[in-house]
Amino acid sequence: MQWTRTETLALAHQACSICYGLGLRPGRGGASAPCNCVFRAIFRACYARFKQCASKEKYISRVSLEANPGRQRRSVWGLKDEEFIADFCLVSKRTLTPREHFIFKFHYLYGADWKLCCRRMGIDRGTFFHEAYRIEQKLGKTFRELEPHALFPVDEYFNSTTREQMHSSLIHKVEMEELPKAAKLLRFPLKRAA
Ligand SMILES: [Zn+2]
Known part of the structure; x- marks a missing residue:
């Protein structure tokens, strides 16, 4: 993919x-x-959408019938929220080092705040935020450059026609491993013991 000046300008921090x-x-x-x-x-844009999807009452949620504009014009069942959640988790796991992925899971998926993360990992505040920044940078780049289906722009992801084969086995795997815990914890983030 090619980055354009218009795109970077619109996203840059003033x-x-x-x-x-x-x-x-x-x-x-x-x-x-x-x-x-x-x-x-x-x-941050992808993470906000992930939280929105994962925090729904039931994460197995919206099933939409979508028209497939291909030659056969058949309709397909779309599970966009689940697809996005699965992509968000799996791409992150694939992109990050084991240490980065541990922080990612603990902080971003399970909602543990920086103090809890620092205590759990035995690091100071500066180190934690340095690592968190690096994780966000690495994932932001990957989410945008991912081919053939980038996670960003999020609206384009959700408006695109459903993929040929939904990786149901793959989604099932993430679901079983991560989602119940993540969805629950996002609503009730981990807190430090009093
Ligand atoms: Zn900048």
């Missing part, structure tokens, strides 16, 4: 001290590359 709100920073060989604030903005 007060960013690296790109000054332009969304681009000098990359390799003199070419410019998207700034980390752009990647973090992408991650």
Whole structure:
């Protein structure tokens, strides 16, 4: 995929001290590359949608009948929320190192705050936020550049026609492993023991 200046400009953090709100920073060989604030903005948009999907009363939720614009014009059952949740979890697991994924799960999926994460991992506040930033940057970049189905822009993901084969076995796997816990904990985030 190609990044455009319009896209990075729209996503950049206005007060960013690296790109000054332009969304681009000098990359390799003199070419410019998207700034980390752009990647973090992408991650946050996807994470907000993930929380919205996972926090629904039942995570097995909306089943929509969608028209398939292909030659056969048959309709297919779409499970967009579940698809998004599964992609969000699986792409993250694939992209992050085991240590990063541990933080990702504990903080972003289970809702543990920074104090609890620091205590659990034996790290200080600065180290925690440094790692959290790196996770958000890495995932934001991957969510946007993922082919053939990028998770961002989120609206495009949800408006696209349903994929040929829904990986039901894959979704089932994530569901069984992560979702009941994540969905519950997002509504009642982990708290430090008094
Ligand atoms: Zn920036």
